[in-house]
Amino acid sequence: MENLLIRGIAKSICDASSLTEKHEIFRSNRGVLANCRILLFGQEIANFPEDWCNQKFGKYSLYGLADYSKTFILDKNVLDMPINPVVVSRCVNFDLNISSYLRKYYYGNNSFEEEGFKELLIYLKEKGFQTTIQAYLFERGYNNVDRLDEKVTMEIILSDIMFEKSTIEDLKHEKVKKPFLNRKDEMFAKERFFQLLNINRIESFNKPAKYLLIYCLLLKAFLLKCNGEISQSNKVNQLILFALDNLSCYMEREIVMCALYLINDSNALPFFRKMQPKVNNIIKEIKNMTWDILHIRLMEDEMAIRNEGGDFTFLHYFVSRDDRFMNALKANPVKSFIMINGRGFIICDKNVTDICQDKLLLAKIKNEGQQRYDKCQNLNYKIISEKLEQELRRFVG
Numbered sequence: 001m002e003n004l005l006i007r008g009i010a011k012s013i014c015d016a017s018s019l020t021e022k023h024e025i026f027r028s029n030r031g032v033l034a035n036c037r038i039l040l041f042g043q044e045i046a047n048f049p050e051d052w053c054n055q056k057f058g059k060y061s062l063y064g065l066a067d068y069s070k071t072f073i074l075d076k077n078v079l080d081m082p083i084n085p086v087v088v089s090r091c092v093n094f095d096l097n098i099s100s101y102l103r104k105y106y107y108g109n110n111s112f113e114e115e116g117f118k119e120l121l122i123y124l125k126e127k128g129f130q131t132t133i134q135a136y137l138f139e140r141g142y143n144n145v146d147r148l149d150e151k152v153t154m155e156i157i158l159s160d161i162m163f164e165k166s167t168i169e170d171l172k173h174e175k176v177k178k179p180f181l182n183r184k185d186e187m188f189a190k191e192r193f194f195q196l197l198n199i200n201r202i203e204s205f206n207k208p209a210k211y212l213l214i215y216c217l218l219l220k221a222f223l224l225k226c227n228g229e230i231s232q233s234n235k236v237n238q239l240i241l242f243a244l245d246n247l248s249c250y251m252e253r254e255i256v257m258c259a260l261y262l263i264n265d266s267n268a269l270p271f272f273r274k275m276q277p278k279v280n281n282i283i284k285e286i287k288n289m290t291w292d293i294l295h296i297r298l299m300e301d302e303m304a305i306r307n308e309g310g311d312f313t314f315l316h317y318f319v320s321r322d323d324r325f326m327n328a329l330k331a332n333p334v335k336s337f338i339m340i341n342g343r344g345f346i347i348c349d350k351n352v353t354d355i356c357q358d359k360l361l362l363a364k365i366k367n368e369g370q371q372r373y374d375k376c377q378n379l380n381y382k383i384i385s386e387k388l389e390q391e392l393r394r395f396v397g
Contacts, residue, residue, distance in 0.1 A: 007345055010038055010338045014347050019043055019072060026074045037075040037307050039337040041066035047073055047086050052315070054326075055123065058116020062092065062123075062319045063326050065299065065334050073313050091130040091306070092317040093299055094160070095325070099136040102159040103152070106178055120319065121163065122171045133160045134302070135295050135318070141196040142208060153196065157189040210297060212381035214254050215290040216247055219388035221258035222275055222286065226395060235262045236355055240365070246384065248376035250365055252352055254293060257331050259355040271327035277396055283389060292324045300337065304344030 009029050016022040022040060026033060046052075046069055053069035055062040073086050094102065101117055124131065136156065140148070158181060165179040220242050224235040236259045243255055260268035261275065271292075274285045299316045306314040318325055336347040356362060 005032060006036060006338065006340060007347075009033065010336060010345070011347055013038065013074070014040065014336045019045065022072075023074065023078075027079055030076070030079060033074075033340075034076060035309075036338060036340040037073065037313065038339075039065075039313075040072045040074065041333075041335055041337075042070055043072040044070075046071050047078065052088070052090070056116075057120040057123065058114075059321050060098070060116050060120045060319060061321075061323065061326060062120070062317050063329065064315060064317050065296070065303075065329065065337060068315055075313070077311055086313055087311060088313045088315055089130070090127065090315050090317065091132060091302075092124060092319050093135045093295070093302075094131060094133050095295070095318065095320045096136055096139055097321045098319050099133050099156050099160070101321075102163060103156045105176060106159045106162050107155050108176070118171065121166075122168060124319075125163075125166065125168050125171055129317070131160060131163060132302075133157070135298065137192065137196055138298070139291055139295075142211065148196065150193065154189055154193055157192045158185070161185050161189060209381060211290060211294050212385050213247055213249055213251060214293050214297075215287065216381060216385050216388060217243060217251070217254050217258050218275070218286045218290055218293075219385065219392060221261055222282070223388070223391060223395065225262055225275075226277055232263045233357075237358055237361060240352075240356060240361055244361075244364055244368070244372065247381070248372040248379055250369070250372065253296075253332065253346060253348060256348065256350055256352060256355055257293070257328075260331060260350070263355070265331075267333075268331040271324065271331045282396060283392065289324070289328075292328045295325060296328060300344045300346065303337070304339045305342050307339045308342040 009025070009032065013022045013025045016025055019040075026038070052064075052071075053067050054064060073088075075086075077086060101114060102121075104114075105117065105121070133156070140153070161181065162179050165181075165185075166177070170177040170179065217239070221239055224230075224239055227235070230238070239258055239262065240255060243249055243251070257268060257271075261272040271289070275282070275289065279285055295318060299318055303314060303316045306316075332348045332350050334346050334348055338345045338347070352365065353362065
């Protein structure tokens with residue numbers, strides 16, 4: 001009930017017409033929101049520096065959940081006027097490709113020519129970014145845990161440590177300078193590698209259910225999209241019913257994103273452009289898209305955990321060599337991110353009432369949360385995904 005109350009207050013803050021009004025609503029609910037931090041995106045002013053916006057370096061892009069240079073933070077530290085700048089720290093998640101290029105940078109032939117990559121590394125170091133290869137570890141371990149190349153994987157983990165130890169002067173040097181790695185660094189890398197081998201049994205990495213849920217939603221959305229016998233609105237309703245009854249889950253961001261694909265929303269089309277019947281190896285494409293969406297989820301989870309308590313605000317970014325991650329964000333932009341007690345909730349441009357007008361379905365979403373939770377404990381999402389794959393293969397031939 002508390003979470004529903006907080007979401008309702010946060011929505012009223014988002015819907016307020018001015019920043020002054022948003023601030024006043026937050027102040028008047030300070031008791032309920034005492035442990036809450038709210039990021040308001042797309043504001044006319046921000047309460048931290050402008051250079052925290054998204055950046056591009058050649059082929060490499062650095063993205064936040066939104067444009068942080070237009071973000072206003074509400075928490076217990078900004079209750080009074082005038083509002084002083086908040087204290088913010090930044091962390092960046094490297095995707096699979098970036099982690100691989102970082103290995104090439106440190107373990108290559110002492111000369112790395114990839115356009116923009118060195119400039120990216122220097123920028124991250126100059127601006128004081130913390131870095132993490134958590135996204136790499138989870139995706140690589142989940143997909144390839146039985147055929148990991150120990151030498152390559154260890155070099156990727158050690159490359160992340162070397163980047164952390166590198167100075168700006170090291171990175172600006174014409175030739176690649178590798179910092180000294182001591183025994184403690186090597187032992188830490190070994191620990192990370194063994195975590196990777198046991199990734200599906202370690203609770204802190206245990207995200208397979210979220211991956212499979214999103215994957216199932218995308219598969220079902222594709223099958224509905226290809227069915228020319230039912231209307232767009234009926235396709236959306238069937239997708240929601242599938243999520244509630246077959247998956248026993250309600251993931252609003254992902255459901256709305258898939259619904260926007262079903263109704264040919266222009267903002268969603270760039271991300272879904274390869275989810276078409278004539279695309280070669282469509283299942284592989286859908287799996288790649290699943291990872292893009294999941295990385296957004298994981299970034300939000302990490303932000304919420306790191307922002308629990310304390311006066312610092314931690315902002316997370318994602319760096320990638322392609323535009324899929326940003327296209328996933330643009331499909332339904334985030335208006336606000338609410339963090340409380342280590343959990344995060346988002347409010348997007350469009351919510352479920354924008355894509356569904358069926359009152360019975362909306363009531364089902366609202367009233368059957370506990371039943372879904374109880375049922376999902378006994379579901380095998382791997383089997384559900386395999387059945388959807390079989391149906392898809394029969395359709396595409």
